[in-house]
Amino acid sequence: MILKKCQQATEVIVLAVVISFYSCVNKKNNSSEYQREKAKPINEKSFCSSFFPKEGDLVFCEGWMENNSEKAVVISQKRTFNTKDELFIEVYEKMNTIEPYLSIHEVLRDCPVDFSINFIKDSFSITDLDEDGIKEISFIYELACQGGIGPIKMKSILIEGENKNVISGYRFDDVSIRMNQKPNYPKSKIDNGFKNSDSKIFIDFSVKKWKVHHGTQLINFE
Structure with a gap:
């Protein structure tokens, strides 16, 4: 048992x-x-996380969907000590990432005092203002060459497809901005490419952004 x-x-x-x-x-x-x-x-890996710029160091990268296609804008910078500063802006369609379909190359050189090109990250936006299915990307950058207080060169770019629209001019210096003062600095202007845009809404949007980032008065905008 x-x-x-x-x-x-x-x-x-x-x-x-x-x-x-x-x-x-x-x-x-x-x-x-x-x-x-x-x-x-x-x-x-996403396009931005695996992208290595051909020139300089990666500063900013952002992707978006447009008509079932992935696109991306890449901003890189190359600084040569005491000689020049370069900003490279390239827009890619991810189906063809070998070459950008639009590029901007900005160079600041021959400045005897402190100088730099500064991409303003907070200014970047992706929109579809005219609701045509083609996104607009817009941003601002500075071109600073100064040894003291004074206006700083600035550009605002709005890109739709292969069209580039520009506001170029100046922004108030940091002291004037803090003191809420408006010195008699040179006025800025809307370039011809912007004025020929099919949609006035692009200009209105970019002018508002220009003012938010302390751009000086535009001579050709009412």
């Missing part, structure tokens, strides 16, 4: 061990499957 009970107990223990083993195996397999599925999006 005792022997029979021992045999039954042994069978129960063996069965429990087998069930536990298969449970662990299945759990491990399920876990691996889950990890594999979860890892897919992590391993897929």
Whole structure:
């Protein structure tokens, strides 16, 4: 009788061990499957995270969807000590990432005092103001060459497709901005490409952005 009970107990223990083993195996397999599925999006690098500029250091990169196509704007900067500062702005369609379909190259050189080109990240925006399905990207950057207080050169760019629209001029110095003063600095202007734009809403939007970032008065805008 005792022997029979021992045999039954042994069978129960063996069965429990087998069930536990298969449970662990299945759990491990399920876990691996889950990890594999979860890892897919992590391993897929976005355009911006895997982009290396041809010139200078990466300053900014932003992508967006447009008519079922992925696009991206890349801004990089190359500074040569005491010689020049360069800003590279390139717009890519991710189906063809070898060359940008639009590029801007800004150079600041031959400045005897402190100088730099400064991309203003807070000015960047992606919009569809005229609701035609083609996104506009817009941003502002400064071209500073000064040894003291004075106006700073500034440009506002709005790009739609391959069209580039520009406001160029000056921004008030930091002291004047803090003191809420408006010195008699040179006026700024809306370039011809902007004025020939099909949509006045582009100009209104960019002028508002220009004022927010302390651009001086525009001579050709009412």
